[in-house]
Amino acid sequence: MKTLLQEIALLSSIEATLDWDQETYAPPSSVTFRAKQSSHLAGKIHALKTAPSFQEQLQVADLTPANRRELQHQYDRATKLPQELVERASETASLAKAAWMEAREKNDFPTFAPHLEKLLEIAREQADHWGYEEEPYDALLAEYERGAKTSEVATLFDSISSDLAEIAATAVEKSKSIPQDFLYGPAPVANQIILNREVAESLGFDFQSGRIDTTAHPFCTTLGPHDVRLTTRYDENDFLSSLFGVMHETGHGLYEQGLPADDFHLPSGQAVSLGIHESQSRLWENHVGRSEAFWQRWLPRAQELFPHLKKISFEDFMTAINRAAYSAIRVEADEATYDLHILLRFKLERALLSGELEVADIPAAWNETFASFFGFHPQNDAEGCLQDIHWSMGGLGYFATYSLGNINAAQLFHTAMKDTRADFQKGDFIPLLSWMQKQVHAHGSIHFPQDLMIQATGSSTSPEAYLNHLRSRFC
């Protein structure tokens, strides 16, 4: 079993390396052959994960109960899908992605609609094969959030939606009188690289086992037990957009670097869920990165590197970086308004899966729900229901984890702050990292996400700390 699992880990991390190269440095014409390399590896990995020998070896292998449970779960999910469905899903998603790009460009939902119909049909078939307790959406959500029930997530989201909308409205209203133009100014990439690296290092990111490169869409990927790669992009007039992006990816990276390296090939050495992963990125980006304590340490350094900041008072700077504004676009949303975008998508996805909502009715449903949260309509479908890539890749059931991450982040941060005496003002965040390593990272996938939350904070994911945090920051 160990050899088989190690081979899967080797091939998967090699595939991740090819992907990383594709996103960062590969020349344009390499793309066709690179796709062949990746698909060859993907085929080998799938074959190993679904081989009868996997099940046979699992029976007799010397494994901890948690590793056995998770490996059995993974094997069951992988083998429950017929080969025909796996191939159809992959082909449909390629075509759908191209159609989605065209549809968004042309602002024409009907171009994408037939593809989304097929993807939805495939998602329902997958859910049927995987099985579920209450509703098909459960089976999809399980891919990202082990042990989560859709109805419980819905209850959680419903319980805070009006609070979130109210906080957002207050924050947006207050922000109208807050200037922030003074944040923008000459920010040479070389200086942004310096600050990003100094900050990531101060949070505990180990550059002996990782690095930061440049890509159009920032991400974090793990190429080995001591090899975590972050990416960012640079706006030469706005150092904060790259810096907060780097702090976000650093949060993901610290989680990956904190996993038990010797168990790299085992569930106990792998991240437990997207909702926990996102809690780590949001924690460092928002709870640390947008706090006064952080900037007491780092504003002077930023002023050295970006002299236009010298004329700004600390108070004005803090107010400006925590300004809120409505946007039709999720990825441009600030902390105060972000979750409304997620609640909208979760509601629609769930209705699509259950059959309550038809694909053709998505634009109307989107605009109606959007208006109820934000008080205005998106200008068109390109900045409405066509804005995200996720559905076109077959990623249904994914969006909820963003808000779960936000809520988990606040809850973990709140508990950690009671347990640790970090001297944030002096820039020392290592005690916070140590707490996360001990309470979250070190456990890999041993516990279900909700059990992990209970162990770490005394309760499952609950919104009090998050709402308190948002209110104290924005209201």
Place this chain on the structure above:
Amino acid sequence: MKTLLQEIALLSSIEATLDWDQETYAPPSSVTFRAKQSSHLAGKIHALKTAPSFQEQLQVADLTPANRRELQHQYDRATKLPQELVERASETASLAKAAWMEAREKNDFPTFAPHLEKLLEIAREQADHWGYEEEPYDALLAEYERGAKTSEVATLFDSISSDLAEIAATAVEKSKSIPQDFLYGPAPVANQIILNREVAESLGFDFQSGRIDTTAHPFCTTLGPHDVRLTTRYDENDFLSSLFGVMHETGHGLYEQGLPADDFHLPSGQAVSLGIHESQSRLWENHVGRSEAFWQRWLPRAQELFPHLKKISFEDFMTAINRAAYSAIRVEADEATYDLHILLRFKLERALLSGELEVADIPAAWNETFASFFGFHPQNDAEGCLQDIHWSMGGLGYFATYSLGNINAAQLFHTAMKDTRADFQKGDFIPLLSWMQKQVHAHGSIHFPQDLMIQATGSSTSPEAYLNHLRSRFC
């Protein structure tokens, strides 16, 4: 067969991608796991190349005679070595490489000697398994230079050794009165990158299918049929060292980019030998890169980027970049003295293989031959017989290809110049590239290197053009 060969090509190019990443960007702590990934792939590739199914498929596959001949040759060589010997060779080389590094650092040949004894024994065993016509060295040379006979290479080298020594002596003597200090001056890396790229592009290197990165030791590697990666290093006071290095690697890269992409998995789509590969790198580095025609186009641009060059006359510049001086170190040698380093190594390697020279006697033999060529002794073994990494990696039989490359370069360039009307002064080198593509690149490994030379130039590798070139440049 096609599927099997394509799988080998996919896995080999993936392994090359991992190696490239390791040399360019991988963080230090990734090295242990990366070695596991690489060795896993190497094992898979070796298994595919030596599988009985390879031979079976080869019998029935639809292949051109040349591809069948080369694939059979590769299969025979791979399967002739017992597994035990393959593993012993790999282990011995790892230990030897570490011992060589220590020996060179301590300037202590006896630290390396017992390892070299073992490597030599392995090389003799390999030669016995592979078989040879005249002497064991033939079997090793065949790894790098298909169809070459050691005795013929020796005859060629012997026929020019006194000419080379005489040209070198004349060039070094003349150079004593040539100043070159004015070449050095502030050369910001950003500007070197600009010039390197402009020059590589003007020679025909396709950046849609390739790129240039930074490494401690420059190289060229191919990661796919449309993905050729060059590397260089920068001296911030000497833009020429990077530029000539880039032109050298560009020569390798143009060959790789000129190979038939559709035959990437077949010998007809792969480079034929190191002696031909090196002819391409040397051609662009020395025949083009150190010519007056090239600098009539590029000196004005270099002066824009590196203003300290503005006070130098064109004549002084040309004389300075073609200055010669003796050095104990091969990799620091100039065009006028380089081959003497190779002749020395070839002579010693051949004597070691045949048993005429004992390992313990290498330092004395090295110093004696060196003094006969250069008129002085190396200061110590670290800058003498311990300077090169090749032997420590088991790379016996490799050195000869450097001088074969120099000789081939001159012969190919001389013929191409008669056939083409390139307007070099205007910076147009594409007609020269087109000639090389048609006469050399397009043929892959269809012909043996010497047959390729005969087809392209009317004669097998012969020294006249090279000696003429060196005399006209240095005497």
